[in-house]
Amino acid sequence: MKTLIQHGFIITxxxxxxxxxxxxxxxxxxxxKDLPAGSADEIIDASGLYIMPGGIDPHTxxxxxxxxxxxxxxxxxxxxxxxxGGTTFHxxxxxxxxxxxxxxxxxTWKQKAxxxxxxxxxxxxxxxxxxxxxxxxIPLLLEEGVSSLKLFMAYKNxxxxxxxGFLKVMDKAKSQGMLTLVHAENGDAISYLTERLMxxxxxxxxxxxxxHSAAVExxxxxxxxxxxxxxxxxxxxxxxxxxxxxxxxxxxxxxxxPVMGETCTQYMFCTEDDIARGGFEGAKYICSPPxxxxxxxxxxxEAVCDGTLQTIATDHxxxxxxxxxxxxxxxKELGKGNWSKVPNGMPGIEDxxxxxxxxxxxxxxxxxxxxxxxxSTNPARIFGLYPQKGSISIGADADLVLFDPNQKxxxxxxxxxxxxxxxxxxxxxxxxWPKRVMVRGRTLVMDDVWLGEAGYGKFVERNAGTVI
Numbered sequence: 001m002k003t004l005i006q007h008g009f010i011i012t013x014x015x016x017x018x019x020x021x022x023x024x025x026x027x028x029x030x031x032x033k034d035l036p037a038g039s040a041d042e043i044i045d046a047s048g049l050y051i052m053p054g055g056i057d058p059h060t061x062x063x064x065x066x067x068x069x070x071x072x073x074x075x076x077x078x079x080x081x082x083x084x085g086g087t088t089f090h091x092x093x094x095x096x097x098x099x100x101x102x103x104x105x106x107x108t109w110k111q112k113a114x115x116x117x118x119x120x121x122x123x124x125x126x127x128x129x130x131x132x133x134x135x136x137x138i139p140l141l142l143e144e145g146v147s148s149l150k151l152f153m154a155y156k157n158x159x160x161x162x163x164x165g166f167l168k169v170m171d172k173a174k175s176q177g178m179l180t181l182v183h184a185e186n187g188d189a190i191s192y193l194t195e196r197l198m199x200x201x202x203x204x205x206x207x208x209x210x211x212h213s214a215a216v217e218x219x220x221x222x223x224x225x226x227x228x229x230x231x232x233x234x235x236x237x238x239x240x241x242x243x244x245x246x247x248x249x250x251x252x253x254x255x256x257x258p259v260m261g262e263t264c265t266q267y268m269f270c271t272e273d274d275i276a277r278g279g280f281e282g283a284k285y286i287c288s289p290p291x292x293x294x295x296x297x298x299x300x301x302e303a304v305c306d307g308t309l310q311t312i313a314t315d316h317x318x319x320x321x322x323x324x325x326x327x328x329x330x331x332k333e334l335g336k337g338n339w340s341k342v343p344n345g346m347p348g349i350e351d352x353x354x355x356x357x358x359x360x361x362x363x364x365x366x367x368x369x370x371x372x373x374x375x376s377t378n379p380a381r382i383f384g385l386y387p388q389k390g391s392i393s394i395g396a397d398a399d400l401v402l403f404d405p406n407q408k409x410x411x412x413x414x415x416x417x418x419x420x421x422x423x424x425x426x427x428x429x430x431x432x433w434p435k436r437v438m439v440r441g442r443t444l445v446m447d448d449v450w451l452g453e454a455g456y457g458k459f460v461e462r463n464a465g466t467v468i
């Protein structure tokens with residue numbers, strides 16, 4: 001299949017320019033002005049549209065078991081929703097179950113995705129049992145195409161690892177050229193605070209924010225950055241939401257440590273006031289770490305703008321607000337009357353690209369080039385996908401978003417494609433919307449019509465990434 005895209009305005013992480021694109025069998029083969037149609041099977045007129053690399057979401061949880069249920073998007077519904085929102089690649093988290101091997105965790109998640117995937121994807125592996133046997137298994141991950149591991153400092157007695165295990169995993173990962181990711185919240189403090197709050201009868205949704213306070217996140221982030229200093233191992237801190245955590249990351253980078261950071265879209269728009277909404281409504285916004293104050297939100301935006309944070313992800317982990325009926329798995333309702341029982345997670349895989357564009361680029365906070373950098377190119381560089389993904393260059397996969405900067409769209413659970421019954425950006429109007437979304441040259445979405453299919457998406461083996 002040979003495709004020619006004409007008259008578009010290309011935006012990359014480094015520059016913007018008018019040019020045509022030639023795609024042969026899913027790969028970009030020519031970039032230039034006034035390219036001849038030649039033997040093209042398809043000619044696409046991109047006049048008035050921006051052409052950007054497809055979004056890369058480095059943090060998702062599809063079909064994720066948690067809290068006695070499972071996240072509501074599987075590898076078809078979640079990836080289809082991603083494509084509608086301009087994301088053409090994501091990295092999901094496979095989990096090591098206690099007493100089991102890392103390779104078994106990856107195999108389990110590959111089986112979940114194989115027949116359902118409609119965009120390309122990769123996996124991290126969450127290490128929950130860092131025994132000596134597990135640590136010796138780490139080099140084998142590269143043979144499976146997995147070059148990044150995740151550790152939890154939170155979820156005591158479930159996923160949390162102690163400091164010794166953390167350091168051992170970091171050292172081993174470093175020796176293999178692999179990247180360690182960390183969920184930085186103090187699980188011991190959360191466990192203690194939860195027990196205390198429950199004993200005091202404080203079961204309303206707002207108390208989730210007290211147990212998962214900014215201090216709890218900031219302390220753990222400081223400790224994680226210190227471990228980066230101790231080991232010299234590259235470290236990527238996921239879903240940063242607190243001003244203190246931003247400061248710890250900034251200080252580590254100023255010292256020259258190989259530490260990087262990610263925030264998620266929800267921390268740029270939501271606050272603890274959303275969790276404190278009346279009745280059970282606040283459960284929609286419960287995730288870990290939770291959104292914090294307006295001050296923390298401003299600190300996250302500042303870190304996105306000044307380069308302290310390298311990526312914006314979603315931590316997409318949706319649960320039905322009203323689950324457990326009509327064939328739906330149980331959802332947020334599990335926590336009615338007790339915030340500590342609410343499954344942690346929010347939807348967002350479909351919304352990241354247009355929401356950040358509207359509030360970042362249209363507002364003048366960031367340039368179009370910086371947008372591409374944090375939404376696509378930086379994730380590709382950090383996680384060993386560049387330049388195959390995250391770039392518009394000769395030889396790259398033709399993962400492209402043809403974006404109409406003038407199209408308006410009102411975000412709503414009534415029209416989104418995520419398999420969940422609410423949207424945290426309900427009734428938000430954005431200007432700028434994906435008109436056509438392509439993965440390896442194939443159009444999956446055009447004018448909000450689905451043209452893709454289950455089974456088209458491929459697992460992509462990743463190499464060692466780059467610390468940026």
